[in-house]
Amino acid sequence: MDVVTIGETMVLFTPEGSPLMRYAHTYSRKFGGAETNVAIGITRLGHKAGWISKVGNDEFGKAMVSFVRGEGVEVSQVKTDLQAPTGLYFKEVRSGDNVRVEYYRKGSAASKLEPSDLNEEYIAQAKYLHITGITPALSDSCYETVMKAIAIAKDNGVKIIFDPNLRRKLWSEDKARKVLLEITALADIILPGVEEGNFMFGESDPTKLGQLFLEHGAELVILKVGAKGAYYFTESSSQLVAGFPVKTVIDPVGAGDGFAAGVISGLLDGLSTERAVERGNAVGAMATQVHGDFEGLPDREEIDRFINSSDSEDINR
Template sequence: MDVITIGETMVLFTPETSGKMRYAKQFSMKFGGAESNVAIGLSRLGHDAGWISKVGNDEFGKAMTAFISGEGVDVSQVIVSADAATGVYFKEPRRADDVRVYYYRKGSAASTLTKEDLDEEYIAKAKYLHITGITPALSDSCAETIYEAIAIAKRHNVKIVFDPNLRKKLWSEEKARNTLLEIASKADIILPGVSEGKFMFGESDPVKLGSLFLEHGASTVVLKLGAEGAIYFTKDEQRTVPGFPVKQVVDPVGAGDGFAAGFISGLLDGLELNKAVKRANAVGAFVTMVNGDVEGLPERDEIESLINNSDEDVSR
């Protein structure tokens, strides 16, 4: 297995019309979750990815598991809960630059994950373990599960990729900050945004943030700058990699997950860091052009075409 992810995926309902959701009469149903988004993104780029989670014994859980499996992701470690339901969330596209998200996930099946649900042998076979700051926010048992997964990865020399993916609605700021900093200290690679870095360290200068994350324990830091691209930091190198211009952003949700998938894909292919970050920027740009969390994730030929013609606009 190339990469294993752990986290909750939910049923996503989006109004067929823009504006305030109170006026919506019809909704489309899709699926979305940061970790499964990354796994699907990696699968589309030709890598082996596995997703660890828990779903309800309901139609949503069955449909979700079938969908993710159909995208080529291994779902053998997904547990079906007899007692809790699959989580749900709504995406409200009020305007092109104002997309709001509402979660109905308290007490969901995934929030009942425990460290006993992990198979050490399964994680040990991976090259990378991808985790986010969302999963430990779901419950104390989920936090314990993430810490146990990290411990397993370290025992077996599995590289840990951490995307803070801050969700303030899920927990108190103090608990979020302490947990994110603790996980960051254990990660090999960190993929934060500037706002997340500011939340964690109280610093907004990108260069200072890169240094702070390195001092905190990571060996590689890739700081996301949105449309401007990203800056990566190691103890020996710092470099800005420009983003890809997009004429019209349709849906920005999921772009960070696409970025993570693109970057990890580059590492798996043995690319130099600057080229891995360039691939990450390209995948993130693709995601913003399509409504939905995973619908815009590109396949390898699309990314290679974009990168080879990087002087052209993504929306060509």
């Protein structure tokens, strides 16, 4: 296994006919969750990814596991909770820069994850463990599960990749900051945005943020700065890797997960840090041009064509 990720995926409903739920009579049903978005993105780029989670003993849960499996993600560690339901959320795409999301996830099956649900051998055989800041926010038992997964990875030489993925509605600011900083100190690679860095450290200058994350324990920091692209920072070097222009953003949700999948796949392929970040920028840009959380994630042929086409057009990136 190349990458193991752990967290909640929910059933996604999007209004049809009108972007506003108050006027919608019909909805499309899809699935979405940061961890499966990343896992699907990685498998589409030719690598092996596994997902650890829980779903309800309901039709939504069964459909979700079947779908994620169909995308090539290994799902043997997805368990079924006989009492709790599969979580739901609704997404209103009012415009490319105005997306509103409503979650119905309290008490969901995934929020019942416990340390005993983890299989140490499953995590130990991976190259990377991918964690987001969403999972520890779901419940105390989810936090404990994430911390145990990190400990297993540490004990077995598995690199830890952490995307803070701040969700303010899930917990208090004090608790969120404390836990995000705690996990940051344990991670090898950090994938924050500037807003998340400002939340954690009270700093918004990218260069200063990069140094703060390095001082906190990371060996590689990749700091997203929106359309401009992303910086990377190591102890010996740093650079801004320019983003890819997008004429029209259709749906920005999931772009950060696409970015993570692109970066991770680049690292797995042995690309330089600069080229891995470039691939992340490209996947993120492509993801914004299609409705859905993961539908726009490319395969290897598509991403190579996108990058090469952009290079040949000599875009000022």
